[in-house]
Amino acid sequence: MAEVHYIVENINKIIAHKKLTKMGFADLVGFPDSKWSKISNGRQELSLHEFSKIANNLQMREIDILTWPQKFVDSESFAKDVSERVSVTFEVSPEKRDELLKLVMGEKKFE
Numbered sequence: 714m715a716e717v718h719y720i721v722e723n724i725n726k727i728i729a730h731k732k733l734t735k736m737g738f739a740d741l742v743g744f745p746d747s748k749w750s751k752i753s754n755g756r757q758e759l760s761l762h763e764f765s766k767i768a769n770n771l772q773m774r775e776i777d778i779l780t781w782p783q784k785f786v787d788s789e790s791f792a793k794d795v796s797e798r799v800s801v802t803f804e805v806s807p808e809k810r811d812e813l814l815k816l817v818m819g820e821k822k823f824e
Contacts, residue, residue: 716755717753735749735750
């Protein structure tokens with residue numbers, strides 16, 4: 714039996730996660746069913762062009778298929794998100810503290 718590349722294994726996991734049949738997936742990405750079957754079984758290689766086409770048709774980024782089930786987080790984007798956060802400080806009496814925390818955080822109990 715041929716070795717299946719981990720990218721193809723990830724694509725198969727995504728297909729299962731999205732509850733697609735192999736035939737439905739082949740239709741979605743525009744491959745003949747037999748072609749995806751060969752790729753899926755490791756008997757045919759997946760080209761970079763085909764990989765990009767699959768990612769596009771699954772409405773995913775290529776990097777997210779590579780890192781499946783985790784999602785790739787760009788450190789620059791993460792730094793931007795962090796820099797856009799706001800910190801707020803309140804000074805309240807101890808009696809109002811619990812009330813304020815419930816208001817801000819929900820009905821969780823703080824002690």
